[in-house]
Amino acid sequence: MAAINRIIISDTEVQKILVLEESHFCDIKSIDISPAKLTKAISAFANAEGGELFIGIEDTPRVWRGFQAQEAANGHIQALEGLFPLGTDFQYEFLSNPNEAGILLRLQVAKTRDIKPASDTKVYLRRGAQSLPITDPERIERLKRDKGLTSFESEPINCPRDLVTNSENILAFLIEVVPTAEPEVWLRKQLLLLDNKPTVAAALLFAEEPQAIIPKRCGIKIYQYKTSQDDGTRESLEFNPISIEGCIYNQIRDAVNEASKIVESVRVRTPEGLTSAKYPPEAIHEIVTNAVIHRDYSIADDIHIRIFDNRVEVLSPGTLPGHVTVTNILEERFARNPALIRIINKFPDPPNKDVGEGLNTAFLSMREMKLKEPVIDQTGGYVKVILRHEPLATPEEAILSYLLEHSEIANRDAREICYVKSENRMKRILQNLVKKDLLESVPGRTRYNAAYQLTEAGREEARRMQ
Secondary structure, eight states, X not given: OOOXXXXXXXXXXXXXXXXXXXXXXXXXXXXXXXXXXHHHHHHHHHHTTOEEEEESEETTTTEEOOBXXXXXXXXXXXHHHHHSOSSSSEEEEEEEOTTSSSBEEEEEEOOOSSOOBOTTSOEEEEETTEEEEEOOXXXXXXXXXXXXXXXXXXOBOSSOTHHXXXXXXXXXXXXXXXXXXXXXXXXXXXTOEETTEEBHHHHHHHOSOHHHHSTTSSOEEEEEBSOOSSSOOTTTBOSSOEEEOSSHHHHHHHHHHHHHHHHHHOEEEETTEEEEOOOOHHHHHHHHHHHHHHSOTTSSOOEEEEEOSSEEEEEEESOOOTTOOTTTTTTOOOOSSHXXXXXXXXXXXXXXXXXXXXXXXXXXXXXXXXXXXXXEEXXXXXXXXXXXXXXOOOHHHHHHHHHHHSSOBOHHHHHHHHTOOOHHHHHHHHHHHHHTTSEEEOTTOOTTSOOEEEOHHHHHHHHHHO
């Protein structure tokens, strides 16, 4: 059994744990729980978005009652490690406090790449504060698709194959990209024809009207709402929703063009008066492309592009695949639709030129235009990306805000959070904050490890800005 760290925590941290509410991401258990029941909660977290489990807390009343010694938890740990081995996906640690009885066992569970059953061999899924068993084959298949273990794009469709093999789209593509290839032979080699039937990916890429072949699963709807409120209503809808159809290569181009035209018509109020809203074209292109090539096509719904007075929202059906979460999405790579991504990249001027870098490009382009970074959310079976027409915090504001959560800041840290490349420019910004009595140098530092901290006036100003 791998060694498990023991951490001594403060009284404040103890109180934070004792007031935790059981939720989609958190569970509290007594040391009296059987290991078999414990595996159900861990299975549920691993198969959903991950979560945190504390063993050693009584529920009524909510008190700390931990294991008498680390060895007393061995039975639980040995039972768990067989199914959920200590490592990247499952982290175990002991927590103790001098004023509390016994040792707490904390398990941090990541969203896993594969499906994790409990010790009873059943698969569980976290929903709210419950760990629910999944026994229905359709729900198991849905979970496999959510995990990226199977893909709807490879399903054959019961339709005439010449809707793909003899379409204008496949002929134009092959003339441009593989002029010596015959459509049917090439499609078979790419596994886009199975049992003489086109796959979902084949229809999306090359059929002239995929929406007729796969109805209600591959359209794009564009809305404009004349409001900045959280929700658009029928009353605030500027015009009837625009439907964008056709193969996905044309869809992406047409949706980006249409959305960009609407965005340019939006007027926003600035200190200089009303002016046209400006978003980086690259950001709109990348989030629309990302939605089209990564959505879950097994879900009967369209992609929705909603344009408000102060933001653009793109809703893509399906949860994030595999081990990808809203936290790690810029670093991790996982393709739900690998055939779509690979083949659309072969098109002339492909929409996904830099495969795997689309969202990073959107984030960078928003920063370069001095707008806040995109917000990525997963809710109600959709992934939502929001581009807000809000200016980035000034470097001064970003530094003060950072220091509310951190005791000090060095020039290098400040450059990183403010996206300022020049060391000398950042030095001037920091010195200006010192002149305003908002920052002061950390005492006892040399010029090689110099850092700054908030003054009392700086702390008040940072709180006022929140």
